[in-house]
Amino acid sequence: MPKVKNDRFLRALRREPVDVTPVWMMRQAGRYLPEYRATRSKAGDFLTLCKTPELACEVTLQPLDRFELDAAILFSDILTIPDAMGLGLYFEEGEGPRFSNPVKNAADVDRIGIPDPGDELRYVTDAVSLIRRELDGRVPLIGFSGSPWTLATYMVEGGSSKTFSGIKGMMFDQPDILHRLLAKIGESVALYLQAQIEAGAQAVMIFDTWGGSLSPVHYQQFSLHYMSKIVSKLKSLPGAADVPIILFTKNGGQWLELMADSGCDALGLDWTTSLEDAKRRVGDRVALQGNLDPCVLYASKDAIRREVATTLESFGHGNGHVFNLGHGIHPGIDPEHARAMIDAVHELSRPFHT
Amino acid sequence: MPKVKNDRFLRALRREPVDVTPVWMMRQAGRYLPEYRATRSKAGDFLTLCKTPELACEVTLQPLDRFELDAAILFSDILTIPDAMGLGLYFEEGEGPRFSNPVKNAADVDRIGIPDPGDELRYVTDAVSLIRRELDGRVPLIGFSGSPWTLATYMVEGGSSKTFSGIKGMMFDQPDILHRLLAKIGESVALYLQAQIEAGAQAVMIFDTWGGSLSPVHYQQFSLHYMSKIVSKLKSLPGAADVPIILFTKNGGQWLELMADSGCDALGLDWTTSLEDAKRRVGDRVALQGNLDPCVLYASKDAIRREVATTLESFGHGNGHVFNLGHGIHPGIDPEHARAMIDAVHELSRPFHT
Numbered sequence: 001m002p003k004v005k006n007d008r009f010l011r012a013l014r015r016e017p018v019d020v021t022p023v024w025m026m027r028q029a030g031r032y033l034p035e036y037r038a039t040r041s042k043a044g045d046f047l048t049l050c051k052t053p054e055l056a057c058e059v060t061l062q063p064l065d066r067f068e069l070d071a072a073i074l075f076s077d078i079l080t081i082p083d084a085m086g087l088g089l090y091f092e093e094g095e096g097p098r099f100s101n102p103v104k105n106a107a108d109v110d111r112i113g114i115p116d117p118g119d120e121l122r123y124v125t126d127a128v129s130l131i132r133r134e135l136d137g138r139v140p141l142i143g144f145s146g147s148p149w150t151l152a153t154y155m156v157e158g159g160s161s162k163t164f165s166g167i168k169g170m171m172f173d174q175p176d177i178l179h180r181l182l183a184k185i186g187e188s189v190a191l192y193l194q195a196q197i198e199a200g201a202q203a204v205m206i207f208d209t210w211g212g213s214l215s216p217v218h219y220q221q222f223s224l225h226y227m228s229k230i231v232s233k234l235k236s237l238p239g240a241a242d243v244p245i246i247l248f249t250k251n252g253g254q255w256l257e258l259m260a261d262s263g264c265d266a267l268g269l270d271w272t273t274s275l276e277d278a279k280r281r282v283g284d285r286v287a288l289q290g291n292l293d294p295c296v297l298y299a300s301k302d303a304i305r306r307e308v309a310t311t312l313e314s315f316g317h318g319n320g321h322v323f324n325l326g327h328g329i330h331p332g333i334d335p336e337h338a339r340a341m342i343d344a345v346h347e348l349s350r351p352f353h354t
Numbered sequence: 355m356p357k358v359k360n361d362r363f364l365r366a367l368r369r370e371p372v373d374v375t376p377v378w379m380m381r382q383a384g385r386y387l388p389e390y391r392a393t394r395s396k397a398g399d400f401l402t403l404c405k406t407p408e409l410a411c412e413v414t415l416q417p418l419d420r421f422e423l424d425a426a427i428l429f430s431d432i433l434t435i436p437d438a439m440g441l442g443l444y445f446e447e448g449e450g451p452r453f454s455n456p457v458k459n460a461a462d463v464d465r466i467g468i469p470d471p472g473d474e475l476r477y478v479t480d481a482v483s484l485i486r487r488e489l490d491g492r493v494p495l496i497g498f499s500g501s502p503w504t505l506a507t508y509m510v511e512g513g514s515s516k517t518f519s520g521i522k523g524m525m526f527d528q529p530d531i532l533h534r535l536l537a538k539i540g541e542s543v544a545l546y547l548q549a550q551i552e553a554g555a556q557a558v559m560i561f562d563t564w565g566g567s568l569s570p571v572h573y574q575q576f577s578l579h580y581m582s583k584i585v586s587k588l589k590s591l592p593g594a595a596d597v598p599i600i601l602f603t604k605n606g607g608q609w610l611e612l613m614a615d616s617g618c619d620a621l622g623l624d625w626t627t628s629l630e631d632a633k634r635r636v637g638d639r640v641a642l643q644g645n646l647d648p649c650v651l652y653a654s655k656d657a658i659r660r661e662v663a664t665t666l667e668s669f670g671h672g673n674g675h676v677f678n679l680g681h682g683i684h685p686g687i688d689p690e691h692a693r694a695m696i697d698a699v700h701e702l703s704r705p706f707h708t
Contacts, residue, residue, distance in 0.1 A: 163684055165652045172653035172661065215625040215647055217664075251566075253608050254627060271569040273608060293569055298519045299526035307526065310571075330517055 001200060002137035009071040010140050013203060013244035013266050013287045015320035021312065021349035022070035023342050024142075026268075027328030028063040029075045033335055035062045046091050050077050053127040060131050064138065066335065067342045070322075071139050071203070074131065074196070076124055078146035078207055081188050082155045084115035095159075102158035104166075106174075109181045114188045117195030124192070125199040132200030143201030145192055147208035147249075148185040148230075149223035152178070155185075164213055171222060178222065186226040190233040197240045205246040205268065206230065212251025219255060228262040235263055246289055250327065253278075260285045270326035275314040287320035292341065294325045297333045301340040308344040317352050355554060356491035363425040363494050367557060367598035367620050367641045369674035375666065375703035376424035377696050378496075381682030382417040383429045387689055389416045400445050404431050407481040414485050418492065420689065421696045424676075425493050425557070428485065428550070430478055432500035432561055435542050436509045438469035449513075456512035458520075460528075463535045468542045471549030478546075479553040486554030497555030499546055501562035501603075502539040502584075503577035506532070509539075518567055525576060532576065540580040544587040551594045559600040559622065560584065566605025573609060582616040589617055600643055604681065607632075614639045625680035629668040641674035646695065648679045651687045655694040662698040671706050 004010065008022035030036055039059050043049035050056060060075040079097050083089035088100030103109060115121055132141050154160070156167040156178075170178045193204045211223040227247055234240045247259050248268025259267055260282040269278055269290035278288055296307045308323075315321040323345045329338060358364065362376035384390055393413050397403035404410060414429040433451055437443035442454030457463060469475055486495050508514070510521040510532075524532045547558045565577035581601055588594045601613050602622025613621055614636040623632055623644035632642050650661045662677075669675040677699045683692060 163649060165649055165684065165686065168647065168649035169652040172650055172657040212626065216628045216631070218647075219626075251605060251626070272566065272573075272605070274570045277570070293522065293572075295517060295519055295522035296526055298523040303526040330519065332519065 001132060004140050004202070005137050006070055006139045009322060010202060010244065012320060012322045013246070015287050017319055018353055019350070020346045020353060021315075021321050021323050023323035023345040024069050024071040024073065025063070025325050025329050025338065025342075026073075028067075028069065028073065028338075029059045030329060031331035032329055032333040032338070033062055033066070035059075035066075046077070047089065050075070050080070051123045053123055053130050056123075056127040057130045057134055060127075061134060063338075064135075067339055068346060069139065069342060071142055072131065072135055073142040073205075074124070074128055074144060074201065076127065076144070078144075078150065078209075079154055080121060080124055081115060081145065081185065081192060082151055084120035085112050085155075085188070087155060097154060098159040099155065103152075103155045103181060106177045106180075109177055109184070112181070112184055114184060114191065117192050121192060121195065125195050128196050128199035128201055140202040141200060142203045142205055142246075143193060143196030143199075144205045144207060145189045145196075147206050147211060147223060148182045148189060148226035149214075150208050150210045151185050151189075152181055153210045153213075155181070164210070171218065182222060182226050186229050189226075190230045193230065193234060194237060194240055197234070197243050201243070203244040203246065204234070205248060208247065208249040208252065211249040216255065219249075219252070220258060223249070224255070224258060224262065227264075231263045244287075248289070256282045266320075266322065268324065272326075275311065275321070276316065279315060279318070279320075283318070283320060287322060288315065289322040289324050291324070291326040294327050294330055294333075297325075297329065297337045297341060299337075301337065304337060304340045305344045305348070308341055309348050312345070312349050312352060315352070323349070355486055358494050358556065359491050360424060360493045363676060364556060364598065366674060366676045367600070369641050371673055372707055373704070374700045374707060375669075375675050375677050377677035377699040378423050378425040378427065379417070379679050379683050379692065379696075380427075382421075382423065382427065382692075383413045384683060385685035386683055386687040386692070387416055387420070389413075389420075400431070401443065404429070404434070405477045407477055407484050410477075410481040411484045411488055414481075415488060417692075418489075421693055422700060423493065423696060425496055426485065426489055427496040427559075428478070428482055428498060428555065430481065430498070432498075432504065432563070433508060434475060434478055435469060435499065435539065435546060436505055438474035439466050439509075439542070441509060451508060452513040453509065457506075457509045457535060460531045460534075463531055463538070466535070466538055468538060468545065471546050475546060475549065479549050482550050482553035482555055494556040495554060496557045496559055496600075497547060497550030497553075498559045498561060499543045499550075501560050501565060501577060502536045502543060502580035503568075504562050504564045505539050505543075506535055507564045507567075509535070518564070525572065536576060536580050540583050543580075544584045547584065547588060548591060548594055551588070551597050555597070557598040557600065558588070559602060562601065562603040562606065565603040570609065573603075573606070574612060577603070578609070578612060578616065581613075581618075585617045598641075602643070610636050620674075620676065622678070623680060629665065629675070630670065633669060633672075633674075637672070637674060641676060642669065643676040643678050645678070645680040648681050648684050648687075651679075651683065651691045651695060653691075655691065658691060658694045659698045659702070662695055663702050666699070666703050666706060669706070677703070 607627030
């Protein structure tokens with residue numbers, strides 16, 4: 001594999017000095033880009049796009065061809081693992097993901113196996129290898145997975161949920177069953193991320209989109225505990241130990257200290273916590289990634305520039321900041337507004353690194 | 355007006371000793387109750403139910419006839435103020451609230467007037483007086499309003515929103531216009547709560563359902579600032595100064611210190627902050643209301659009892675706790691599960707008050 005030419009992202013994750021603050025965007029390969037919509041249309045449906053390494057590679061690289069981004073992130077879905085477990089993932093137009101065989105009881109949990117990343121998830125590792133080759137060292141490639149708790153919410157609810165009544169009913173009534181489910185998912189995620197790293201991922205991120213729906217105690221027991229086990233597992237593997245791991249719990253701003261204790265290298269932040277506050281709380285232990293409100297990109301380029309400046313000032317001088325949105329870029333954003341943000345980060349961050 | 359016989363709720367809000375912890379539930383008059391569904395069906399539609407004082411009174415009292423609740427809360431909608439401003443509130447089945455004339459620009463903001471609570475909102479104050487009379491001093495009556503920011507989100511978006519792209523676009527691009535809008539709404543909310551107090555409300559609560567969608571800086575400027583002005587205004591009125599005010603920002607757990615600085619009497623908490631933590635941070639200044647995850651009520655009665663005990667222990671000994679859910683009760687809950695929670699609060703809290 002070729003050496004990385006632009007390694008700002010990896011250096012920032014290790015809290016080493018950089019020339020300017022590195023920047024990438026969650027969901028940077030996505031519907032806001034016309035070239036993405038064209039490839040998606042060519043693929044026919046979303047799952048085909050995810051499961052065809054050539055197409056996944058194509059959309060992964062699209063935002064890099066357009067913008068001065070400092071990292072690529074594997075294009076995939078967070079529900080690949082439950083799909084590989086045989087839950088029958090499908091998408092209803094405008095309705096989000098659904099499972100034909102959701103997990104409803106102990107028997108369902110027992111039925112589930114740990115997917116072999118070299119077999120059922122081979123299309124993902126093939127995509128990682130292909131993207132790595134096609135990137136040719138331009139920027140590092142990020143692999144990712146949903147967190148065990150977040151995957152479990154979809155698996156138990158049978159799809160998206162507003163209230164999480166199903167999984168929380170299980171959590172309060174039958175915590176042992178849920179723990180068995182989470183243990184299986186956790187083991188699967190660890191193997192999956194290990195396989196992505198072996199295939200070429202140079203950093204990995206765990207998306208805990210729904211951990212913030214829990215109380216502090218339940219967050220620790222049912223979400224963070226399983227993410228921490230994955231971190232420990234990966235850090236114990238010779239081939240993965242030095243690959244930075246980013247944890248991101250949406251609405252997890254109250255638990256940053258606990259998250260930093262997991263042994264991860266960086267925390268993703270949404271915009272409800274200031275970088276200044278987060279840096280004071282955990283910045284001597286982990287790097288911080290974030291945290292512009294994605295809605296800023298609906299505003300004018302002047303306003304975007306102003307808000308980028310405010311975000312950079314909030315982190316201030318020092319190492320360990322990766323600029324990002326606080327959540328995925330919205331489908332309705334004008335790509336030129338994304339460019340305004342990316343360019344402003346590079347231009348305005350220079351004084352903070354001298 | 356008759357004196358209140360059960361004043362636990364008011365005593366707890368003033369952080370005075372009580373025999374057992376008082377309890378009520380957000381949205382306690384709601385769809386989970388068959389008698390509510392019957393009255394709603396009789397009314398024909400939701401807005402008629404809100405706008406007919408006799409029916410609003412009927413549904414307000416229903417949960418009190420069923421359960422040993424320590425407070426009643428006015429049955430109404432949070433969008434009465436924008437409706438009275440002429441925005442044309444209507445409900446589409448399964449779609450939530452909508453406005454025919456949303457606020458899109460400066461001219462729309464200028465067009466809006468401050469509703470006279472004695473005129474356009476007379477149906478609300480009439481309901482308050484009637485409920486107060488019908489309650490006959492059983493328990494105190496809570497009045498309420500949406501927060502200026504929360505009302506503004508609906509007014510600018512034209513209804514519910516997932517991303518708040520419209521109002522946040524305005525916030526980042528034209529903050530002055532949004533501030534003018536929020537000032538008008540804030541003035542309206544203050545007059546509205548004053549009128550509810552004059553009509554008989556014995557405590558008031560401001561629901562800031564969407565303040566938690568903001569960054570810390572924007573929360574302070576665009577949500578908390580206007581709530582604080584309302585608190586100051588009410589506290590300066592001879593007839594309202596001793597009426598407890600509860601502020602509730604959903605997902606506002608990171609900003610409790612700032613909220614307590616507003617001069618309010620109590621903070622409502624969702625379940626993502628522990629009462630123990632909140633008490634340590636602000637419990638010497640304000641009472642705390644909350645904070646059981648409403649999903650606990652999907653679980654068995656044993657589990658409900660266990661989680662009630664954990665919540666009570668989290669607050670521990672001392673004055674100033676009003677038990678509540680951390681958000682409105684869900685429509686699918688079995689009323690007997692609500693009863694299990696209410697009864698457990700009274701039974702299990704006694705040792706904490708000796």
